[in-house]
Amino acid sequence: MNDVPLVEMRNIHKRFGGVHAVNGVCVDLYPGEVVGVLGHNGAGKSVLMKVLSGANPLDDGEIHIAGKKVTIANPREARALGIETIYQTLALADNLNAPANLFLGREILTAFGTLNDDAMESEARKVIQRLNPNFTNIVSPVKTMSGGQRQSVAIARAIYFDAKILIMDEPTAALGPQETRMVAGLIKQLKSEGIGIFLISHDIHDVFDLADRVMVMKNGRQIGTRRTSEVTKDQVLGMIILGKLPEEGTEEDLKGFH
């Protein structure tokens, strides 16, 4: 991994009124790499990712995409840079069906410039089939769907448009074991295609299996970044809970977790 990083976020700051949600965080991501972002609830993981996806433009700091400094002022600009996002809240319009949500903002049009709903349905079926073969009733409003089906729609939307950079904020929170395995397989496949992935999850086992590196946040600050091959799960837990790097943590501190 000696080539240029796909994403380089330098000294990112984001405040909401008095809350310093992201406080001087640096992180990078290489092609074909999965970087896990870990931290307790409210650590600032989602806000950091929304800085990259254009939902929360940064207050201070720099973002470089493939070596070029960029400004990302809104979700449209992020998408134009090849950044696709699965939001923790899924960000689906409940009253629309799955194909409409999948193509929202990027509809397939007919020769007359009108919506080509049939083509969108057909494409949506193909991509959703890959994720969740049991999910066929895709043309009813999303609000009538189960949590897992909704999540499948959000994932399908992120992978359909040939992303270069994929942000997955708790992508499997609502999925069953079988669907979670399919998503894990999908992540591996996307990785082999050279896509860079930020993966946020509370399941440290999942992250450990899939991520090349993990970045740990606490109260908006960055504790550190480590290769998963060089640390143990307990050491990462120590980073998450105590906010101490593996070198600083003592065996006694870690015993408390067992």
Add this chain to the structure above:
Amino acid sequence: MPDQTQTAETEANLFRRFIQVTKLDTRMLAMMGALFFIWLVFTIMTDGIFLTPRNLFNLTVQSTVVGIMATGMVLVIVARHIDLSVGSLLGFTGMVIAWFQVEVFPLGAAWNWPLTVVIGLACGALLGAWQGYWVAYRGVPAFVVTLAGLLMFRGGAWLVTEGRTIAPMDPDYQMLGGGIDGSIGATWSWILGGLAIIALIGGSVYARIRRQRFGFGVKPMWAEVGLIVVGSALVIGFVMVMNAYTLPRTDTPRGIPVPVLILIVVVIAMALMARITRFGRYVFAMGGNPEAAELSGIDVKKNTLMVFIVMGVLCGIAAVVTTARLNAGANSMGLMAELSVIAAAVIGGTSLAGGIGTITGAILGAVIMQSLENGMVLLGVSSAMRQVTIGLVLIAAVWFDSVYNKNRR
């Protein structure tokens, strides 16, 4: 006993299957049922006067102004906003049209009335844009902006002529309001009816071919044919009724009134806008989940502005029909119309929570409201009692809607 329950059950299943296969909106069917019931009751109570061609003709013309504006109100409410100013906007735009036509431009010039129509629509668009700007780009709630509009435009309508009524309008222009000469006659009515039926058949064949090309399921043939037959019967019935009402002291059929044609064009345009354009899709997405719309890269502000511009243009069209029908510009035009328009949209199934509503539903809502009004007038019910009744119907409709939605989920 067991037999009886079994038949009831299969009947219910059959109905459900019918709905599923035809993909008909059950809510729409319920509304048609309600309308049918209202018509039945009024027909019985008025000894059939309600159902005479003359009354149905008037009822149709009376529904047009509210109907035209209700189609736009659907978009406004679907996008989670409201427009309280539509009545005043109609009033002001109408006064502007009348003033230009009667007092500014030379009387009798052929270009006079067409130009005033353009001015009216532009005026509606401009005022709509003004309101949309405050809502979309300045973040003032639509309720406040359009409440201010309700006051300002009504005041503006008075200021145009210091409250004077202006008349008469150009004789050709009056046709747009559907007076004595304001219908298209029997032949043209039949031609248009025929075209509508051809469009109905063509549309369903086209949809069928497209779905088959993608390998999707299609409706069974009997359902497809059944829907076309019912639709065609409605078209033919409508043309027959409009042709059955004759000009005074003659046997000459009137045919479809021009304002009704305007309404039909508006409904088709708005329904297409809502269903097959990006703009329509975005309005629904914004209403369903504004945050998701924003995150999907939709320019929510621009689309909100557009919604109010469309509403303004529709108010302009409604102002044209109103001044033409009235053959004058008067200050009271459109007074309280906002209430009928919002009620029509809501009775027609538009959810005030946003994200849900149909153009055709709003038209049915407008016809239901106008039928109640018209029927009660025939029965000699006082204006006070009519207001009470329509208020109660509004509550009942929304209550029914919430019960219906709860049962469905």
